[in-house]
Amino acid sequence: MVFAQIATGGCQSYLVGCDQTCAAALIDPELSQIDHYIALAARDGVRIRYLIDTHTHADHFSATRELARQLKVPVVMHHASPAPFVDMRIGDGEMIVVGRLRLQVTHTPGHTADSMCLQVEDRLFTGDTLLIGATGRTDLPSGDPEALYDSLFNRVLRMDPALKVCPAHDYKGRTHSTIAEEIASNPRLQARDREAFVEMMRSLNLTMPTHITEALRTNMSGGKTVASLLAEATAAVPFMSLAELKARVEAAEDDLIVLDVRERDAYEAGHIPGARLLPRGQLELRVNQDLPDPTRRILTCCELGYISTLAASTLRGMGFLHAVALDGGMKAWREAGYPLTAGRVA
Numbered sequence: 001m002v003f004a005q006i007a008t009g010g011c012q013s014y015l016v017g018c019d020q021t022c023a024a025a026l027i028d029p030e031l032s033q034i035d036h037y038i039a040l041a042a043r044d045g046v047r048i049r050y051l052i053d054t055h056t057h058a059d060h061f062s063a064t065r066e067l068a069r070q071l072k073v074p075v076v077m078h079h080a081s082p083a084p085f086v087d088m089r090i091g092d093g094e095m096i097v098v099g100r101l102r103l104q105v106t107h108t109p110g111h112t113a114d115s116m117c118l119q120v121e122d123r124l125f126t127g128d129t130l131l132i133g134a135t136g137r138t139d140l141p142s143g144d145p146e147a148l149y150d151s152l153f154n155r156v157l158r159m160d161p162a163l164k165v166c167p168a169h170d171y172k173g174r175t176h177s178t179i180a181e182e183i184a185s186n187p188r189l190q191a192r193d194r195e196a197f198v199e200m201m202r203s204l205n206l207t208m209p210t211h212i213t214e215a216l217r218t219n220m221s222g223g224k225t226v227a228s229l230l231a232e233a234t235a236a237v238p239f240m241s242l243a244e245l246k247a248r249v250e251a252a253e254d255d256l257i258v259l260d261v262r263e264r265d266a267y268e269a270g271h272i273p274g275a276r277l278l279p280r281g282q283l284e285l286r287v288n289q290d291l292p293d294p295t296r297r298i299l300t301c302c303e304l305g306y307i308s309t310l311a312a313s314t315l316r317g318m319g320f321l322h323a324v325a326l327d328g329g330m331k332a333w334r335e336a337g338y339p340l341t342a343g344r345v346a
Contacts, residue, residue, distance in 0.1 A: 001101065001121055002044050008033055010171035011060050016120055017046035018099025025050040025076075025098045027118065027125050028168045029063035031225065037067065050096055052076045052103075053219075054127025054168055055115040056083065058140045059209035062219045066228075078107060080114035085222040090116075106155055110148020111136030117156060124163045124179070130156055131167045132177045135188045138201045140209075141216065145201035149194050157183055230306055233313035239327040240299055246338050249273055257291070257298045261311045262330070270340040272301060272333065277345050280307050283314060291315075297322040305329035 002017030008030040015037065017024030024046035029037055041048050048071055051064040055078075064075045065085050074087035076096060081089065090096065092107035096118075104119040108129040115136070118125040128136030129151055138145040161180035183189060191197045209215065218225050224232075248256055249272060258275040260267050267277045278290050280302070291298065298320055302308035308325045315323035326333075334340065 002046050003123075004040055004044065005166070005175055006030075006033055006036060006040070007170075007173075008060070010169050012166070012168055012170055013037075014125060014166060015040055015044070015046070015048075016098065016101065016103070016123075017041075017044065018101045019046075021099030022046045023049045023099035023101075025052055025096065025101075025103065026067070027052045028054055028057070028127065029067060031061035031063045031066065031228070034063050034067060034070070037063070038070075049073055049098060050076050050088075052096070052118065053081075053083075054118065054125060054129075055112045056081060056142075056216070057168075057219050058112075058212050058216050059169075060211070061215055061225050061227075065222050078105075078114040078116045080107075080109070082114070082220050083222060092116075108148075108151035108155060109142075110138055110144055110146075110151045112140070113142040113144070113147075115151070119159070119163065122162070122164055123166050123176075124156070124159065125166045125168075126156065127168045130165055130182060130186075132165065132170050132172075132174050132182070133186055135186075135201075137204065137206055139204070139206065140212070145198040146194070148201065149197045152189065153192065153194075153197075157189070230309060233309045236316060237309055237312045238324045240324050242326070242328050242333055242336055242338065245272070245299065245326060246336075249339070255297060257296055259291075259298050259300050259311070260330075261300050261302050261308055264345065266303065266330075268342065268344050270334070270342045271330075273339055273341045275301065275341075280311050283311055284318070287315070287318060287320075291320065294319045295322065296320075297324070299324050299326055301326040301330055301333075303330050305332075 002019050004015040006013045011030050013029045014027040026048050051067050068075045076088045077086045079089045079091050090105050094105050096103040106117045108115050108117050111128040115129050138148050163179050165177040191200050258272050260271050260275040260277050261280040300308035300311040312323045312325040
């Protein structure tokens with residue numbers, strides 16, 4: 001069996017493949033690792049046939065939808081998943097066939113309603129149902145400590161004790177455990193009475209994941225993350241350096257429109273000499289009035305360079321094909337000691 005574990009911070013994803021047929025599945029992929037997964041599959045001589053999320057993630061961004069678009073392969077999740085982009089919905093006791101491998105599904109709700117574990121040969125991919133030395137939390141949307149108790153004590157912990165536990169998260173650099181080791185030493189599994197376990201889970205008082213709102217929004221709906229929008233814009237927009245712009249401003253070139261897309265108060269506190277103000281939120285509504293000539297070169301700038309990149313991408317999409325963005329933004333411009341003009345908009 002082809003096997004690779006990929007860590008992204010505390011997130012763990014897995015490439016599992018059949019070495020005889022070269023078919024593979026990718027389990028719990030993380031959005032920032034897309035190129036890594038593709039390169040890893042090529043290195044190991046396998047082709048990714050399935051993209052599997054063990055549950056709806058709330059603390060990071062799943063790569064399944066984007067990889068499905070690139071690779072033209074199905075996204076697999078449990079029937080209870082709310083995600084509209086799932087191609088194959090699978091249920092308890094069913095299998096995913098990957099070459100000569102069989103990934104056996106066990107529905108294990110508790111961390112989320114759609115949580116499932118996947119067994120293949122000597123490994124059990126537990127998602128966030130069972131972690132090394134812990135369990136998944138139950139205080140996020142669709143979490144249920146009663147259901148987690150049943151999933152753990154009546155299902156997972158009754159499996160072969162020698163099975164290797166491969167969770168979707170581990171923050172201490174551990175690669176795997178076994179069911180036997182977890183039964184013996186996992187602190188959360190020592191409360192084997194249902195009421196005691198449920199009370200323990202309800203009193204954990206854990207901090208919320210940093211990106212919970214955006215992660216749930218994108219993983220449940222298939223919408224885009226802010227990082228994805230910025231990456232797409234960056235790929236479609238040329239940039240101009242601070243030094244190049246300074247030279248052009250000092251030369252008083254009239255073939256370049258510097259467009260400041262910050263809000264009025266930021267612009268009036270200090271802007272690039274000769275820059276025009278057109279806040280990003282008004283861009284689409286005012287572009288025909290303020291920028292009547294689509295053949296002009298337009299350079300967008302903002303405080304940190306992110307909003308101006310989106311603005312330049314929008315302008316290009318609207319037909320301003322010479323739009324570029326300032327590399328670095330106004331913060332970098334100020335720190336470089338380059339000239340500023342302050343005052344109200346004329």
